[in-house]
Amino acid sequence: MSLKQYLKRGIKYIINGQPVLHTTANIVTSSWNDLLKDKRILITGGSKGIGFSMAKKFVSEGAKVMITGRNEDSLKTVADELGCMYWCMDVSNTDKVCQQFKNVDEQIGGFNCLINNAGISLHEKSFFDVTVNQFDSQFSTNLKGGYFLTQCFTDICKGGEITAKLSLSLLNEVFL
Numbered sequence: 001m002s003l004k005q006y007l008k009r010g011i012k013y014i015i016n017g018q019p020v021l022h023t024t025a026n027i028v029t030s031s032w033n034d035l036l037k038d039k040r041i042l043i044t045g046g047s048k049g050i051g052f053s054m055a056k057k058f059v060s061e062g063a064k065v066m067i068t069g070r071n072e073d074s075l076k077t078v079a080d081e082l083g084c085m086y087w088c089m090d091v092s093n094t095d096k097v098c099q100q101f102k103n104v105d106e107q108i109g110g111f112n113c114l115i116n117n118a119g120i121s122l123h124e125k126s127f128f129d130v131t132v133n134q135f136d137s138q139f140s141t142n143l144k145g146g147y148f149l150t151q152c153f154t155d156i157c158k159g160g161e162i163t164a165k166l167s168l169s170l171l172n173e174v175f176l
Ligand SMILES: NC(=O)c1ccc[n+]([C@@H]2O[C@H](COP(=O)([O-])OP(=O)(O)OC[C@H]3O[C@@H](n4cnc5c(N)ncnc54)[C@H](OP(=O)(O)O)[C@@H]3O)[C@@H](O)[C@H]2O)c1
Pocket: 044, 045, 046, 047, 048, 049, 050, 051, 068, 069, 070, 071, 072, 074, 089, 090, 091, 092, 117, 118, 119, 120, 121, 141, 142, 165, 167, 168
């Protein structure tokens, strides 16, 4: 706004008084309950942690969930507890995972959504303790695995949704 306009407004306020502003808002609340109903969701790394919490919430919202992980015993225990399916796989083993993905996708009737959650963190003790093997393993799991699984998913499940890793604070707000 120009100086002239400020002055004009000032004079107007002096003569007429400052206007009272009213703001109206239409607040619409919608139920979350049906958003995920019958959606077929693949969560990598769902046997514990954030993936587990997502799986639990999605199942409670009526989604058909499949969790993945490397340890079959814990996957089975969690899948029984939550009432979901599981796929034992190592996401860093990209060739094998992409070969198997098509069959798994067919079994479930076509995924609507992929959540790339599986990941490891090897740098938490000390920066100086990280070895080259650990570094490679973390990148193969957290980055390469999710990247190539997303490639298979987008190729096969056209029109689906992909979520990248979410921040823990966001998940706390949304799900926990
Ligand atoms: N927790 C945090 O504060 C935090 C912060 C920022 C980002 N994140 C990211 O959020 C994600 C989940 O974290 P979280 O704390 O919930 O982890 P978590 O409790 O350690 O759980 C990791 C899950 O991923 C699976 N997993 C690990 N490596 C795998 C592989 N190669 N192939 C398939 N599954 C694999 C694990 O099962 P198996 O061991 O049986 O394979 C487990 O189900 C990770 O990607 C992490 O990097 C976490």
